[in-house]
Amino acid sequence: MNILCIDDEPQILRILTKYLTMVGHAVKSASDGEDGLRQLSSQQPPFDLIITDVRMPAMTGLELIGRIRSLGVDIPVVVMSGHQDDEIDKAEKESGVVAVLEKPFSFDDIDELLTLVSRLNI
Amino acid sequence: MHTSSISLFIKLTAPILLFISLVYLVLGVSFWYSEKKNNRRDARLLGETIVGNLAQLIQLHGLNDHEWLKPYLVSIGSGPSILDVYVCNDEGTVVAGARLSYEEESCSGNFEGQAHDADITTRVSQGGSVLRVMQPIRSINLQQYPVGAVVIEVDLKDKFPVTLWENQRLLLLIMLSLISLGTVIYFFMHFAIVRKLQTLQAAAIQIARGDFFTQVPSLGSDEFDTLADTFNYMTKTLGETVISRNYFLSVIRSVGDILFVLDPAGQVTMVNPAALRTLGYEEEHVSRCHIRDLLADPSDKYFPAVNNDVVTYPDFVGEELELMAEGDERIPVIFSRTTIMNENHEPMGYVCVAQDLRQRKRAEIKIREMNEHLQQVNRTLQETQAQLVQSAKLASLGEMATGITHELNQPLLIITLNAQMASKLLEQDQGAEVAESLSAIIEQVNRASKIINHLKIFGRKSESASMEAADINQIIKDSYLLFTEQFRLLGIQVQCELAADLPLFACNRIQVEQVLTNLLANARDALVESAEKVITVQTRQEGENLIVEIADTGKGITSDIRDQIFDPFFTTKEIGKGTGLGLAISYGIMEQHKGSLEYESEPGKGTIFRMKFPVTKDA
Numbered sequence: 001m002n003i004l005c006i007d008d009e010p011q012i013l014r015i016l017t018k019y020l021t022m023v024g025h026a027v028k029s030a031s032d033g034e035d036g037l038r039q040l041s042s043q044q045p046p047f048d049l050i051i052t053d054v055r056m057p058a059m060t061g062l063e064l065i066g067r068i069r070s071l072g073v074d075i076p077v078v079v080m081s082g083h084q085d086d087e088i089d090k091a092e093k094e095s096g097v098v099a100v101l102e103k104p105f106s107f108d109d110i111d112e113l114l115t116l117v118s119r120l121n122i
Numbered sequence: 123m124h125t126s127s128i129s130l131f132i133k134l135t136a137p138i139l140l141f142i143s144l145v146y147l148v149l150g151v152s153f154w155y156s157e158k159k160n161n162r163r164d165a166r167l168l169g170e171t172i173v174g175n176l177a178q179l180i181q182l183h184g185l186n187d188h189e190w191l192k193p194y195l196v197s198i199g200s201g202p203s204i205l206d207v208y209v210c211n212d213e214g215t216v217v218a219g220a221r222l223s224y225e226e227e228s229c230s231g232n233f234e235g236q237a238h239d240a241d242i243t244t245r246v247s248q249g250g251s252v253l254r255v256m257q258p259i260r261s262i263n264l265q266q267y268p269v270g271a272v273v274i275e276v277d278l279k280d281k282f283p284v285t286l287w288e289n290q291r292l293l294l295l296i297m298l299s300l301i302s303l304g305t306v307i308y309f310f311m312h313f314a315i316v317r318k319l320q321t322l323q324a325a326a327i328q329i330a331r332g333d334f335f336t337q338v339p340s341l342g343s344d345e346f347d348t349l350a351d352t353f354n355y356m357t358k359t360l361g362e363t364v365i366s367r368n369y370f371l372s373v374i375r376s377v378g379d380i381l382f383v384l385d386p387a388g389q390v391t392m393v394n395p396a397a398l399r400t401l402g403y404e405e406e407h408v409s410r411c412h413i414r415d416l417l418a419d420p421s422d423k424y425f426p427a428v429n430n431d432v433v434t435y436p437d438f439v440g441e442e443l444e445l446m447a448e449g450d451e452r453i454p455v456i457f458s459r460t461t462i463m464n465e466n467h468e469p470m471g472y473v474c475v476a477q478d479l480r481q482r483k484r485a486e487i488k489i490r491e492m493n494e495h496l497q498q499v500n501r502t503l504q505e506t507q508a509q510l511v512q513s514a515k516l517a518s519l520g521e522m523a524t525g526i527t528h529e530l531n532q533p534l535l536i537i538t539l540n541a542q543m544a545s546k547l548l549e550q551d552q553g554a555e556v557a558e559s560l561s562a563i564i565e566q567v568n569r570a571s572k573i574i575n576h577l578k579i580f581g582r583k584s585e586s587a588s589m590e591a592a593d594i595n596q597i598i599k600d601s602y603l604l605f606t607e608q609f610r611l612l613g614i615q616v617q618c619e620l621a622a623d624l625p626l627f628a629c630n631r632i633q634v635e636q637v638l639t640n641l642l643a644n645a646r647d648a649l650v651e652s653a654e655k656v657i658t659v660q661t662r663q664e665g666e667n668l669i670v671e672i673a674d675t676g677k678g679i680t681s682d683i684r685d686q687i688f689d690p691f692f693t694t695k696e697i698g699k700g701t702g703l704g705l706a707i708s709y710g711i712m713e714q715h716k717g718s719l720e721y722e723s724e725p726g727k728g729t730i731f732r733m734k735f736p737v738t739k740d741a
Contacts, residue, residue, distance in 0.1 A: 009532055011536045012539070015543055018543065058613060082527065082535065104531060104537075105535065106538055106542055107542045
């Protein structure tokens, strides 16, 4: 799968990219929403999955999803959230959000998620 | 009053009537007498004139031939008031007359020797007084010998009644005038005297009824006014004597406190109604008492029992005693005793005044109860306040919890993922890359430890933490730890302008951190909707003070709430977001540090909160 990872925390971005690559996916990373949108528009073939943090400076994960949908792109999105329940609820209600990863999560959670998404794509 | 007025009328009118009658009488008599006299004179003059003329005529003609006389005499005799006229010879025989016949003695009377003068006599006849004038007729040759006489009789009453009647009309007129005058005098007297007398009488009646304040008004400028003045003076003097006694009795009776008047031996001589009311005794009972009998403690030092009846007790004021009331009730009073002195400064007795203290005692008990209640309320308030402080601390902790979630989640995630990665790398025998993951883990553990260590300090009871020397810059850095992630995510730029080499200062570190946390959280909330999001934290030293300024570029504080922002429970935040205690507690903490918390704000531009701590040399 072609996966786009977006997070403002470089350590998280680094380890996620490393793991997803390790398990055989093509991974692109972006440090904020604007960067993510840029990569989304230039990517060929299109991404199969977007994994994004919710809380980011400048553009939040939820704002980013709104922008993606407004572009008419219908790619499944997984959001990472470590905060209040209401934030998770909001994220779950966004269209195209297939799952919410509650921080702190493990690689097992990511494996489960990828299985879910690959099923959706089939 | 009416009777006396009539009596006065009679008294005034009777003498006037009597006087008028007297005048009438005197005038009548004098008129009558004068008329009578005039009549007589006129009659005499008439008689003398007629007989004189006739005598001369007869003297010329002689008496021998007397026939010619008759017509004359008849003519004269028919005149008014003339009763008769006749001529007689020297023998007294009537030779001619007005009447037809005469008695022989008609010409009685001796006219011899009366050759010249007429003889005038008056006699009373049936019709009244008659004046008789007899004129001797002289011989022409021998004049000293009368040859006869002419006699005329004039009626004296004939003319008199007419004049008298005329005079009576005059008298009547005079009398009527006098009556009119009398009436005028009466009315004048009525108004000038009786009215005034009535006024005086009314005043006298008022005084008789006990009204000593009656004053007679001015009664004009005569003797009555002087009388009125004298009357008023008398009333006043009388009033002063009589009223003063009644007045002072009334004063004594009206005194609201207990009042006894004692004789020099301490026996009660007078007692006022307030005393009887308070003590519940009858006046007869108290009047027989010695003052000692009314005291709850008969051996009281203020009225020692002594054998000698005349004892001078010293004056005293405001002593607390107890009086014995009916039914053996003890009444607490404030008691004062004063000696009454006569003109020679000898004691005449005592005045004792006592104020009932029962109501005051009750009030004191009530006040004490209220005081206790107030203290109870105060304790509750203090407890509540302590609870509030705890709540505020919890509110601060809530504020921190948000920060902690942010701050700890990231390192934990990184640690988890790296640990798993290390494990996987080890399985794949990629040892060199494991080190990378492990160093990432250590880095994140350190990051998390810092926060946890900080929380440990914060978790201590702030009350038990003593004042310690601290570096304000370090406290700011520690407080900021919990806001780092929040500020980063909200896009808030933080500018730290912390002065180097600041002295340490004595503080309760946790409390100061609490204030900083509150101020930073407020700054954060103020910036949510601002375009420019900058928080400037500045420290500096100004003289003996350490200054910490936290400035934001937020919406500012509007003037209408400036007086309220330090009030407890005042908040502009949404329900559930702010307790309204942050600034109130912060203000209190700054006061505890003998410092101050103030602010400057410009709506739309931002707010600067300024903490000021005193720096003591021993800190």
